[in-house]
Amino acid sequence: MSAQKNRLGNGGRINRGKPLRFTFNGRDYQGYEGDTLASALLANNSGAVARSFKYHRPRGIYSAGVEEPNAVVQLETGARTRPNLQATEIELYDGLSATSVNCWPTVEFDIGAINSLAARLLPAGFYYKTFMWPKSFWMTYERVIRNAAGLGKAPTAPDPDTYHKCHAHTDVLVVGGGPAGLAAALAAGRTGARVILAEQEHDFGGRLLSERGDIDGIPAGDWVGLALAELNAMEEVTVLGRTTCFGYYDHNYLGMVERCHINAAKSMLEPKDGPSERLWRVRSHQVVLATGAIERPLVFADNDRPGVMLAGALRAYLNRYAVRPGRKAVIFTNNDDAYRSAIDLHDSGVEVTALIDLRVDPDGPLPDAARARNIQVMDGWVITRVLGNRRLRAIEIQRLTADGGAITGEARRIDCDVLGSSGGWNPVVHLHSQSGAKARFDDALQSFVPGPARQAERSAGAANGAFALDDCLGQGHAAGLEAAKLAGFKSKSKTKRPTAESIDEAPLKAMWIVPGEAKPGHGSKHFIDLHNDVTVADIELAAREGFHSVEHVKRYTTLGMGPDQGKTGNIPGMAVLAGALDTEIASVGTTTFRPPFTPVTYGALAGRDIGEFSDPARKTALHHWHEQASALFEDVGQWKRPWYYPKAGETMQDSLNRECLAVRHGVGILDATTLGKIDIQGPDAAEFLNRIYTNAWSKLAVGRCRYGLMLGEDGMVMDDGVTARLAENHFHMTTTTGNAARVLGWLEEWLQTEWPELKVYCNSVTEYWATMTVCGPRSRDLLAEFTDIDLSAEAFPFMSFKQADVGGVAARIFRISFTGELSYEINVPASHGLGLWTALMTAGEKYGITPYGTETMHILRAEKGYIIVGQETDGTMTPNDLGMDWIVSTKKDFIGRRSLSRTDCTRPGRKQLVGLLTDNPSEVLPEGAQLVFDVKPQPPMDMVGHVTSSYYSAALGRSIALAVVKGGADRMGETIHAPLIGKTVNCKITGPVFYDPDGSRIDGA
Amino acid sequence: MAHNPLRQSPLAHLGLIARAGQGADDAGIILTEAPFTDHIGLRGDGADTAFAGAVEKVLGFALPISPNTVTGKAKKTALWLGPDEWLIVVPFGAADKLIAALGKALTDVHSAVFDVSDSRTVISLSGANARHVLAKGCGLDLHPRTFGPGSCAQSTLALAHILIHQTDTAYRLYIHRSFAEYLWAWLEDAGAEFGVSISTP
Secondary structure, three states, X not given: OOOOOOEOOOOOOOEEEEEEEEEEOOEEEXXXXXXXXXXXXXXXXXXXXXXXOOOOOEEEOOOOOOOOOOOEEXXXXXXHOEEEEEHHHOEOOOOEEEEEOOOOOOOOOOHHHHHHHOHHHOOOOHHHHHHOOOHHHHHHHHHHHHHHOOOOOOOOOOOXXXXXXXXXXXXXXXXXXXXXXXXXXXXXXXXXXXXXXXXXXXXXXXXXXXXXXXXXXXXXXXXXXXXXHHHXXXXXXXXXXXXXXXXXXXXXXXXXXXXXXXXXXXXXXXXXXXXOEEEEEXXXXXXXXXXXXXXXXXXXXXXXXXXXXXXXXXXXXXXXXXXXXXXXXXXXXXXXXXXHHHHHHHHOOOEEEEEEEOOOOOXXXXXXXXXXXXXXXXXXXXXXXXXXXXXXOEEEEXXXXXXXXXXXXXXXXXXXXXXXXXXOEEEOOHHHHHOOOOOEEEOOOOEEEOOOOOOOEEEOHHHHOOOOHHHHHHHHHHHHHHHHHHOOOOOOOOOOOOOOOOOOOOOOOOOOOOOOOOOOOOOOOEEEXXXXXXXXXXXXXXXXXXXXXXXXXXXXXXXXXXXXXXXXXXXXXXXXXHHHOOOOHHHHOOXXXXXXXXXXXXXXXXXXXXXXXXXXXXXOOOHHHHHHOOOEEEEEOOEEEEEEOOOOOOOHXXXXXXXXXXXXXXXXXXXXXXXXXXXXXXXXXXXXHHHHEOOOOOOOOOOEEEEEEEEOXXXXXXXXXXXXXXXXXXXXXXXXXXXXXXXXXXXXXXHHHHOOOOOOEEEEOXXXXXXXXXXXXXXHXXXXXXXXXXXXXXXXXXXXXXXXXXXXXXXXXXXXXXXOOOEEEEEEEHHHHHHHHXXXXXXXXXXXXXXXXXXXXXXXXXHOOOXXXXXXXXXXXXXXXXXOHHHOOOOOOOOOHHHHOOHHHHOOOOEEEXXXXXXXXXXXXXXXXXXXXXXXXXXXXXXXEEEEEEEEEOOOXXXXXXXXXXXXXXXXXXXXXXXXXXXXXXXXXXXXXXXXXXXXXXXXX | OOOOXXXXXXXXXXXXXXXXXXXOXXXXXXXXXXXXXXXXXXXXXXXXXXXXXXXXXXXXXOOOOOOOEEEEEOOEEEEEEEOOEEEEEEOOOOHHHHHHXXXXXXXXXXXXXXXXXXXXXXXXXXXXXXXXXXXXXXXXXXOOOOOOOOEEEEEEEOOEEEEXXXXXXXXXXXXXXXXXXXXXXXXXXXXXXXXXXXXXO
């Protein structure tokens, strides 16, 4: 275990009393509680931690936050592994193990580095140019590229952790827990408004954690503690750490992910009590964006060598983690802020060998403070060369010409092992832009700042381009008050805003490409996007090749398309493009900011909507009886329906034969609970049904049932079912199982939008009834044991309904049949369902009562030629196509009627429903088989239809099928063929009714 | 044939009564199935005094007209479901008489009265974290400033349609019986991080 040789003896927000062991790329290290993986690696003088994506150049830790482009790692192995995490965002825990994602075979020796030598062969658009031809080579290229490059590896085993989701509503959402966010949350919270404060880091304070300074006269860290204590004590304030607001959607709806269980106390490998992560879906009346700013680098030659970092990151490691990022530091800047890094480094004992400021004669309190420390300020100079391959050794600087456009004079060499560069700060306008607003280019800051709001949001502090601490506090406070006020909460007393000392800073000087000895791309590389290895030369090439839209340049060069999404490189990239196009940055604009701000795990997005919770399983009152009877289930919509009930030793066909014969010769019982049931009441109910169904309803007598077909406006069959007239103005409609909700919606749509004058109420009673169909020649005998009513065919004829006491329960009995047998559909209130069903089973034993499932139901109805909507129909079948013109009234109007007379609906040669009998009676056609009249040796053949239903019929002792065939109704008796793989099945076209065609069995045998 | 049917709640087979009281004392969630109250669906024009008046006479109190509110008296509760739709909740066995009375009173008024007692069961959810559990699956704002005792609302909880009625002591979740097992399992799962205790009605 190596010592933490870069750790300072004191300071920082780490707990030296709690050392933590970890391994990185197989090597053991030690860090402290409070470290990130990045800070712990720096403390151990890690140097290169990764290889770059395209050129495989060695790379070191570059930043101290979400913008990190280099230190991308795979955390852990096995089922809990996480790919592509930034080391700067991983809180260290004991036993942590991580590897670089892009360093095959090792960080030290990398075969891919040959790409670096062959860099001239890998220009922008390389993929497009190379892999377009020959096309067949793509697969070969891809395999090679994927092996050498690529990112982390997805876990292959199921994730053992759980992820939760929750909704939240609030008056004010404050995103960001830095000085502006804390001030906003305090101001809003004190009004009594409901406030959520979300901070992506585990510690609140934002930049304050990395800076030295006071707020309200006390050290900033203490002020943060007091602010948090006050916020936590407020009942209506929710303070969420480790929570990233990643998306801003319409109507102030925001997505956040809370990492509940990644912290120093616990390894992510351990099982967790609660969720690993929690997805928050927040609806907020008002939003304050206090998302801070991200430093952008200066773009100079070979600005990617390990040791080159962001200037602000240097003092973040120094102040927050007590890590000295090097022994000899150089700062390269175009602004005053980076002087703070030089000062803090100097004050911590790091030798600052030079501060190179490309401005001339920088003046003000910060340059003065640096000079007072005898830090060598080289103003008007720039870095022209970086020495050291795996580790920064020295730089060369040269003086800028008077106009700043070129370099002049002798190069001077300066030793250093760490270099902090700063090109200014970019406000984090991601969420603002996602909200629909357009960021505006600010000339003074040379960066994009929030434009006019499109939703109820405002930005404050650094996110708003106000980088000075006192401005952050003031803007945060004002934003919090304003947001609360607009949400309806007034400040009760005049609360004082927090204040800090103001330090004047001189303006920065834009320089998007620092001139070097050679033009960018000739001998050295000016990197823009470190993650994807996009250089100045790439962007200039793209511009020369005609890519002028920033969106096109992004995709052509892959600028900003890595896991860091270009948080450091995008603005310099756009500026370079503007330069290449000889236009303004403002007119180049930004690429579209899209969610997520930082990557979100699939686990968080899925939450608990997995496994049994991915879709509700709807169960009937009889479900557990079926389970105990060893039923296999079929999914019909969300319902679980018994499919068939195999007995020991039976094949599926054995079971079906047994069930079918029981119904044909004895008595069977079917759970029909899932059928949709709609209660229709009102003086216009019959007229309503007239319009909804193709047939007439006005004259249906009370106590009678009628089968109805429902068409869409296009004249195509949409649903069918039996409806009973319970009373003059009261009907009980049934629908198919899968269409129940759709049909109710359909009825409501017509009632509410087209026929509001009709006095009708439709209500779903599907769930109220348990429905069991007792079916077969012995069904009357069985039912007679349960009820006193006269069940004779005369007293209780086919297609009628009776309200009766069945087994002590008030039931509705419908004498309807989907099998052609004598059949009673008994409906009882659902809680009585199991009681009645088991009683029927017991009493029916002597008749050999047999429960049957949906498959037997399908066979029995096919024997009778009854259609199933969705099986014989597919949205293109008219009643006429189905041979059901008998049910279509010619005397009244109904939905779909006009469409039936369209020429296409009346043309000859439409597919029509027929029966098929295979020449070989034991051959069962596959459903969906295509049908032809003329068989050819191989396709294409003239297809004339297809098989819609096909079964072996035990009652008939042979196979049967239903099919739709062009002009089939006129081709009875003809032979048709089903060309299958390896054989052709010949069939005869018949009518669709195979069993008991004259309906003699309907009243019982 | 004499047959004495035993009514079965949709959660009967989960053995909830046997599991009652097994949870930790400090469980954040208390779940109870409260089955077998009678429910009546009522449709009519709430703005029509003939309808509202006739119903009020039968119930002994006025139907709630404000959206998502509840009125009630003497073991009868009326929940607002829409401008022309209510759910009347009465004790077990009381539906038949009330349906008949409403039907008679509304003979000449366009309306619909229908028994839906067996359509739903009720899961009672209480405990310190009850609202947190609902927030996991329901997009409504149930904060006391917007939703409290006497409020009701239809929404989805997880992937099931739900009617929520907040009483002084609990959230009553009316769930269609075919979804009840799904929702119960979901509630136990969602409540696990707070501790779940099952109680008897």
